[in-house]
Amino acid sequence: MDILISGLLLGGTYALMAMGLNLQYGVARIMNLANGEMLVLGGLAAFWLFTTAAVSPLLTAFVVAPLAFAGNWLIYRYLLLPLVRRAKSTGQLEVDSILATFGMSFALVGIMVSIHGEYFTYSYLADPFSILGSTVALNRFIAFLAAAAIGFALYYWLNHTYAGTAVRAVSVSTEAAGLVGINVDKVSAMAFALGGAVTAVGGTLISTFITLDASVGVIFTMKALIIMIMGGVGDIRGAVIAALILGLVETAVATIIDPGLTLASAYVIFLAVLLFRPQGLFGRRSS
Amino acid sequence: MTSAETGKLALGAVCVLAAASAPFFSDGYWLSIATTAMMYIALSTSWALFSGPTHLIALSTGAFFGIGGYLVGSGMSDYDQGFWTMALIAPLVATVLALLIGLATLRLKGVYFVIFTLGLSEMIRNLVSWVQNNFLGSRGLYVLTDFTEAHIYWMLLTVAAVVFFSGWWVNRSRLGFALRIIGNDEEVARHVGINTAWSKVILFMTTGFFAALVGAIVAPRYSYIEPNVVFSPQLSFLVVIMALLGGVHRLWGPLLGVIPFTLIWEAITISFPASTTLFLGLTFLLIVYLIPNGFVGAFETVTGRIRK
Amino acid sequence: MTPGDTILKVNDLTKRFGGLVAVNGLSFDVQEHEVMGIIGPNGSGKSTTMNLISGALKATSGSIVLEGHDLTPLPPHKIARFGVARTFQLVRILPQLTVIENVVAGAAFAHKPRWGAEAESFAAALLDRLELGDKKDLGIGSLTYIDQKRLELARALAAEPEILLLDEWLAGLNPSELQIGIELIANLRREGRTIILVEHVMDAIRSLCDRCIVMNSGVKIAEGTPADVLSDPDVIRAYLGDD
Numbered sequence: 001m002d003i004l005i006s007g008l009l010l011g012g013t014y015a016l017m018a019m020g021l022n023l024q025y026g027v028a029r030i031m032n033l034a035n036g037e038m039l040v041l042g043g044l045a046a047f048w049l050f051t052t053a054a055v056s057p058l059l060t061a062f063v064v065a066p067l068a069f070a071g072n073w074l075i076y077r078y079l080l081l082p083l084v085r086r087a088k089s090t091g092q093l094e095v096d097s098i099l100a101t102f103g104m105s106f107a108l109v110g111i112m113v114s115i116h117g118e119y120f121t122y123s124y125l126a127d128p129f130s131i132l133g134s135t136v137a138l139n140r141f142i143a144f145l146a147a148a149a150i151g152f153a154l155y156y157w158l159n160h161t162y163a164g165t166a167v168r169a170v171s172v173s174t175e176a177a178g179l180v181g182i183n184v185d186k187v188s189a190m191a192f193a194l195g196g197a198v199t200a201v202g203g204t205l206i207s208t209f210i211t212l213d214a215s216v217g218v219i220f221t222m223k224a225l226i227i228m229i230m231g232g233v234g235d236i237r238g239a240v241i242a243a244l245i246l247g248l249v250e251t252a253v254a255t256i257i258d259p260g261l262t263l264a265s266a267y268v269i270f271l272a273v274l275l276f277r278p279q280g281l282f283g284r285r286s287s
Numbered sequence: 288m289t290s291a292e293t294g295k296l297a298l299g300a301v302c303v304l305a306a307a308s309a310p311f312f313s314d315g316y317w318l319s320i321a322t323t324a325m326m327y328i329a330l331s332t333s334w335a336l337f338s339g340p341t342h343l344i345a346l347s348t349g350a351f352f353g354i355g356g357y358l359v360g361s362g363m364s365d366y367d368q369g370f371w372t373m374a375l376i377a378p379l380v381a382t383v384l385a386l387l388i389g390l391a392t393l394r395l396k397g398v399y400f401v402i403f404t405l406g407l408s409e410m411i412r413n414l415v416s417w418v419q420n421n422f423l424g425s426r427g428l429y430v431l432t433d434f435t436e437a438h439i440y441w442m443l444l445t446v447a448a449v450v451f452f453s454g455w456w457v458n459r460s461r462l463g464f465a466l467r468i469i470g471n472d473e474e475v476a477r478h479v480g481i482n483t484a485w486s487k488v489i490l491f492m493t494t495g496f497f498a499a500l501v502g503a504i505v506a507p508r509y510s511y512i513e514p515n516v517v518f519s520p521q522l523s524f525l526v527v528i529m530a531l532l533g534g535v536h537r538l539w540g541p542l543l544g545v546i547p548f549t550l551i552w553e554a555i556t557i558s559f560p561a562s563t564t565l566f567l568g569l570t571f572l573l574i575v576y577l578i579p580n581g582f583v584g585a586f587e588t589v590t591g592r593i594r595k
Numbered sequence: 596m597t598p599g600d601t602i603l604k605v606n607d608l609t610k611r612f613g614g615l616v617a618v619n620g621l622s623f624d625v626q627e628h629e630v631m632g633i634i635g636p637n638g639s640g641k642s643t644t645m646n647l648i649s650g651a652l653k654a655t656s657g658s659i660v661l662e663g664h665d666l667t668p669l670p671p672h673k674i675a676r677f678g679v680a681r682t683f684q685l686v687r688i689l690p691q692l693t694v695i696e697n698v699v700a701g702a703a704f705a706h707k708p709r710w711g712a713e714a715e716s717f718a719a720a721l722l723d724r725l726e727l728g729d730k731k732d733l734g735i736g737s738l739t740y741i742d743q744k745r746l747e748l749a750r751a752l753a754a755e756p757e758i759l760l761l762d763e764w765l766a767g768l769n770p771s772e773l774q775i776g777i778e779l780i781a782n783l784r785r786e787g788r789t790i791i792l793v794e795h796v797m798d799a800i801r802s803l804c805d806r807c808i809v810m811n812s813g814v815k816i817a818e819g820t821p822a823d824v825l826s827d828p829d830v831i832r833a834y835l836g837d838d
Contacts, residue, residue, distance in 0.1 A: 031398055033405075083575070088690070094398055095342050096575055099531070102524070103571030110565025117561070215564070218520070222406040229399065260417050267410045270403065271391060278395050461703055461710055468700050471689035478649060479754065480675035480704035 003252050005134040011247025012144040013206050015151060015240045017220060018227035020199030026234035027171045027191035029090070030080050030097045034105035035224055036217030037112070038068060038196050042203025043212040044112060047120035057124055058146065061204045065197045072196025075104070076189045084188075105217065112214035119213045143205040150201065155236055167191050171234050199224075219263065226270045232280025242281060245269070295455070303448045310437035318436050322508075324549040325443040326501055330522075331530040331541035333450045333497035336457060337490040338527075339535030340466040343397050346523040347388070349408035351381040351495045353518035355502025357415060360428030360512030370432050374503040378496045385495030389488035404523075412518035419514065428512040442504045450497055454538045457490070466490060524567060525552070531574050534581025543582045599627035602789055603648075603758055608657035610643055610813075617643040619813035620657070625758065628787040630780075632800045632807035632821065636834055640813040641793040642684055645762045648791070649681045650674040661757065678706045678757030682747045682764050688735050695731040697746055698722060701753030709753075721749045725779070741772045748779070759783070761792040765799055777802060797825070809833065 017039050024032045032038075042064045049055035049063075083100060087093035129138040158164035169177040170187045178184045203220075206212070227246055231238030246266060253265040273280075309321050330348055338345050355377040362373035388407070392400040434442075457463040465486045468476040476483050506512060525548075533544025548570075555566050578585045603625040610618040618640040625631050633641045646652040648659055650671035659666045666674050680701065689697050698718035702709040709717050722728045725745045730738065738746065744764060751759055765776045777799050783790060784803060794800055800807060801821045809817040809824050811833040817824040824830050 031401075091342060091397070095344065096579070098344055098398070098401060099571055100575045103568045103575060106524075106564050106568025106571060108568070110562060110568055113561060113564060218405070219409075222402070222409075225402045225405075229402070258417055258421070260413050260420075263406065264410050264413050264417075267406065274391055274395060274399060274403070278399070461708075464696075464700070464703060467692065468689055471691050472687055474651070475683075475687050475689060475700075477671040478651070478675055478681055479701050479750070480672050480706070480708075482670075482672050 001132070002134045002136075003255050004248065005131060006136055006140065007248035007251035008244055009136060009140045009144040009247070010251055011244035012147045012151075013202055014223060014227060014247050015243035016147040016202035016205070017199045018224045018231070018239045018243050019151060019154060019236060020195040020197075020202065021221075021224040022228050022231075022234060022236065022239050023167075023191045023195030023198065025228065027167055028076065028080075028188040028195070029084075029093065029174070030076070030192060031094060031101065032192075032195075033098060033101040033221055034108060034217075035101075035196075035199055036219065036221035037105050037108040038072070038199045038217075039203030039206065039220050040112065040212050040214065040217040041108065042068065042200035043120055043207030044116065044214075045200075046204040046207045047122050047212075048116070050122045050124060057204050057208050058142070061146070061201045064200050064204050068200035069193045069197040073189055073193035075196075076192040079104070080192070081185065081189070105221070109215050109217065115214075117214065119211050120207060121211050122207075124208045137209055139208040143208055146205055147202065150198065151236075151240065154198065158236065163190075222263070223266060226266055226273075229278075230269065230273045230281055232282055235280060235282060238280055238282045292459075299448075299451060299455075303444065306444055307441060310440055314437075318440065320549065320553055322436055322440045322443060323553075324545055325440055325447055326505055327526065327529055327545045327549055328542055329443055329447040329450050329501050330498060330526045331533070331545055332447065332454060332538070333494050334526050335530045335535040335538075335541050336450075336454050337466075337487070337494045338530070339540075340463070340470040341397075341487055341490075342470050343393075343487070344401050344527060345404050345491065345494065346401065346520075346527065347385070347404040347407050347495065348498045348526045349519050349521070349523040350404075350411050351385065351498035352502035352505075352522055353408055353411060353415075353514070354381045354384065355499035355504075356506040356509065356512055356517035357428070357502075357514060358499075359503045359506040360430050360517075363430055364428040364512075365423065370430070370507070374500070377503040378499040381495040381499030382492045385492040386488060389491045390484075393487045393491065394484040408518045408520050408523060412514050415514045415518070430506045430510055430512055432507040434507045436508075439504060439508055443501065446497065446500055446504065451538065453493065457493075458538060462486060462489065521567075528567065528570055528574070532570065532578075532581055534583030534585075536580065537583045540581055540583040601625070602627045602662055603791075604658075604660045605644075605648070606658045606660070608644070608647060608659065609655045610640075610647055610652060611655045616813050618647065618654075621810070621813070621815055622657075623808050623815065623818065625789060625791060627789055629805045630784050630788075630790045630792065630803055632804035633791065633793045633810060634795075634797075634800055634807055634824075635810035635816075638812075639810040639833075641810055642762055643813075644810070645681065645760050645791070645793055648674075649679055649760055672704070675704070675754065676706045678754070679760065680705070680751040680754040680756035680758075681760035682744075682751050682762060684762045684766070686740075686743050686747050688738075688743050688746055690735050692735070693731070694727060694733055694735070694738070694746060695719060695722065697735070698749045698753045701750035702755075705754030705756070707755050718749075718753055721752055725749050741768055741775065744768070744776070745779070752783075756788075758789045758791065761790060761794075763793055763795065765794060765796050773799075801825070 021032060021035045024030050045064050046057040046060045049060045050057060079100060080097060083096045084093060087096060125139040125142060127138045128135050129141055131141065158168055166182050166187050169182055170184055174184050223246065227239055227242045231242035246269065249265050249269060250262045254262050310318055334345065334348055358377040358380060359370065359373040362368040363370060392403045465481045468481060469483050469486060473483055502517065509516065529544040529548045530541040532548055533542060534540030555563055601624045606622050608618055608621045621644060633644060635641055643652065647654050650669055654667055661677055661679065664677050666677065689700060692700065695718050698721055699714045702714045702717060719731055722731050725748065727742060727745055765773060768776050780803050804821050806819065807821055807824055808815050809830045816829050816833060817827045
C-alpha cells in the first residue's frame with residue numbers, strides 16, 4: 001500500500017514533465033533532449049529562492065512558468081526554427097534537433113554547475129502526512145495535487161479552447177493545419193514554450209521531495225522519453241497512465257530490491273514497450 | 288583493384304608506419320596524449336562506419352567500451368584469466384549485446400534507437416554495480432600487466448588500422464552501399480531489395496565490437512577498474528562530437544576531428560576543469576549551426592567554390 | 596507481344612485502415628508481357644493496391660501470388676527480390692547519390708543482383724536508353740522533373756523486374772513531356788515487359804494498356820479492354836456521379 005501511494009504520487013509529477021516533452025515533440029516536432037535540464041532549472045530556481053529569500057516553491061512555480069515560457073519561446077524561435085527551415089527531410093530535422101538540444105543540454109549543465117555545483121538540498125513541507133492509512137511526506141502530496149491541477153488545466157485547454165484545437169491540429173498534420181489557415185510556426189513555438197514551462201514547473205515541484213543537482217537532468221529526460229513512448233506520442237491520457245506505471249514500478253523496485261536499480265527497471269519497461277507495443281499503450285498500430 | 292585504390296592503401300600503410308614510430312620520438316606526457324588520441328581515432332572512426340551513413344546517433348560507445356574494460360578487469364581479478372583471453376571474449380560479448388539491441392530497436396523509428404542508447408551505459412553501470420555489490424562482494428578489479436604506454440599505443444594503432452581497413456572495405460562493398468541508400472531513403476532501400484534492419488544491425492555490431500576491443504586494450508592503463516569509471520556516458524558523447532567535428536561522410540573525417548579536439552579537451556581539463564561540460568555543449572552547437580558536415584565538409588565546400 | 600501465362604494472381608485482397616476499407620475483396624490476374632492499368636476516382640484504392648503488391652502495406656486478408664511465390668506476408672525487400680520493382684507516386688530519388696549510383700541501387704540488391712563494373716556498365720546502358728547518359732555522373736540537384744521521373748524508372752528497370760509497378764508515373768508532366776513519357780512506356784511495352792500502371796491520364800490508358808480494371812471505393816467495378824471499360828455505364832457513373 002505504501003508503495004502504491006508513493007508510486008502514484010511520484011508518477012503524478014513524472015506525468016507533468018512527460019506532458020511537457022510530449023507537447024514539444026508531438027506538436028513542434030523537436031526531440032528536446034534538453035528537457036531534463038529545463039526541469040532541473042525549475043528545481044534550481046525553487047532551491048535558490050527558498051534558501052536565499054525563503055520563498056515557497058509553490059509561489060516560485062508562478063515565477064518559473066512565465067520565465068520558462070519566454071526562455072523556451074526564444075530557444076525555439078532563434079535556435080530551433082532555423083533548423084526546421086533548413087531541414088530537407090524529417091530525418092534531417094530529427095538529427096539536427098537531437099544534436100542541437102544535446103548541445104543546449106550540456107551548455108545548461110555547464111552553466112548550472114557554475115551557479116551551484118552542489119546538491120540542491122532544502123527542506124520544504126517535509127512533514128509526515130497520512131493518507132489512506134499510509135504515511136507520506138506532505139510535499140509529495142502537495143506536488144501531486146499541483147501536478148494534477150496543471151495536467152487537468154492543460155487537458156481542458158487542449159480539448160476545449162480554440163487555441164488548444166489549433167495545437168492539436170498541428171500535432172496531427174503541419175501541412176493540413178497550414179492549409180486551414182493556422183500559423184504553424186507560431187503554434188509550434190507556443191507549444192514548445194508551453195512544454196518547456198510545464199516541465200520547468202514540474203521541476204520546481206519535484207525539487208521539494210527529490211534532491212536534484214546540476215547534472216541529473218539527463219535521467220529525467222530519459223524517463224520523460226520512456227513515458228512518452230510508452231503512452232504514445234501526442235497522447236496526453238496515455239502519458240499520464242504511463243507515468244503512473246513508471247512511478248509505481250520504480251517505487252516498487254527501489255523499495256523491494258534496490259534503489260540503485262530504478263533506472264534499470266525503467267529500461268526493462270522501455271524494452272518491453274519497444275518489443276511489444278512500439279506504437280504506445282493505446283496507440284493504434286500504424287502500417 | 289584500380290591503381291588509385293592501391294595508391295590509397297599504400298598511403299594508408301605509410302601513415303600507419305609513421306604513426307607507429309611515434310613512441311620512439313616522444314614519451315611521457317605527449318605519448319599519453321597520443322595514446323588517448325589513438326583510442327578516440329579507433330572509437331570515432333568505427334562509430335562513423337555505422338552512424339555516418341545511417342544518420343543514427345548511437346550513444347552506446349560508453350556501454351560497449353565499459354563492457355570491454357569491465358570484462359578484462361573482472362576476468363583477470365575474479366576468474367584468473369589472462370589479458371588476451373579476456374580481450375578476445377569482451378568484444379564478442381559486446382557484439383552479441385549489439386545484436387540484441389539492434390534487433391530490438393533498429394527496426395523501429397530511428398529516434399527510439401537514439402533514446403535507447405542514450406541511457407544504456409548508465410543502466411549497464413547500475414546493473415553491474417548492483418550485481419557486484421550484492422553477489423560478488425565489492426572486491427577491487429585489478430588489471431596488472433607488463434604493458435607500457437607504448438605497447439598500448441601500438442595495440443590501439445593496430446585496432447585503428449584495422450578499423451580503417453574495414454571501413455575502406457565496407458565502403459566499396461554492397462553492404463556499405465546499402466547503408467548509404469538507407470541513409471538517403473529507407474523506404475526506397477526496402478523496395479530495391481535491401482534488408483534494412485539487418486544491414487543496420489550488422490554495422491552496429493561492428494561498432495560494438497571495436498568499442499569493446501578498445502575498452503579492453505585500454506583497461507591496463509587504469510590498473511584499477513571501477514564500473515563508475517569505465518561505463519562513462521561522457522565517452523559516448525565525446526566520440527560522437529569528435530566524429531561529427533571532423534565529418535562523417537569520409538572515412539578519414541573523424542581523424543581530423545579527434546586530433547584538434549583531444550588537444551583542446553586536454554588543455555581545458557587541466558586549466559578549466561569546471562567548464563568541460565559547457566565546452567562540450569558549445570562544440571555541439573558549433574557543429575550544428577556552423578559546420579554541419581564537419582571540417583571535411585567545410586573544406587570541400589571551400590575547394591568546390593575555388594574550382595568553380 | 597501477345598500476353599503469355601498468368602504471372603501475378605491477386606485473390607480476394609482486402610486492406611482495412613481502422614474502420615475504413617480501402618481495398619475490398621479485390622481479385623485480378625496479370626499475364627506475362629501484358630500492360631495492365633488500374634484506374635478509378637481519387638481514393639478508390641488504386642495506390643493502396645500498388646502498396647500492397649510491393650509490400651509497403653500489409654494486407655488485412657487475401658493473397659498476392661507471383662509465379663507461385665506467396666508475396667502476401669513478405670516484407671518489401673523480399674518481394675523486391677522475387678522481381679517486383681516500382682516507382683512511387685511522389686517521385687523518390689536518392690538525393691545524395693549520383694545519377695548512375697541511383698540506378699546501381701536498383702540493380703545491386705534485386706533478384707538478379709549486379710555489382711561492380713558489371714552493374715556500372717548495365718546502369719550506364721539503361722541511362723543511355725532513357726536519354727540520361729550524358730548526366731550519369733552528375734548529382735541529383737541538376738535534374739529536371741521529367742529527368743527525375745526517368746531516373747526513378749531507370750532504377751526500377753535496373754532490377755530487371757518480373758513485374759513493374761508504375762504508380763502515376765505520368766502525373767505532373769507538362770503536355771510535351773507527357774508525349775515523351777507515353778512513348779517511353781510504349782517502348783517498354785514493345786519490349787514485352789509486364790507492367791501494372793495506375794494512371795489518371797486517360798490518353799495513356801487508351802494507348803498503353805492491353806487491359807484494365809476500374810476501382811471504386813475499394814471494389815473492382817469493371818474489367819476489360821480500355822475501350823470497353825471506359826464506355827461501361829457503371830464506370831461513367833463512378834467518375835461522374837449518379838446524376
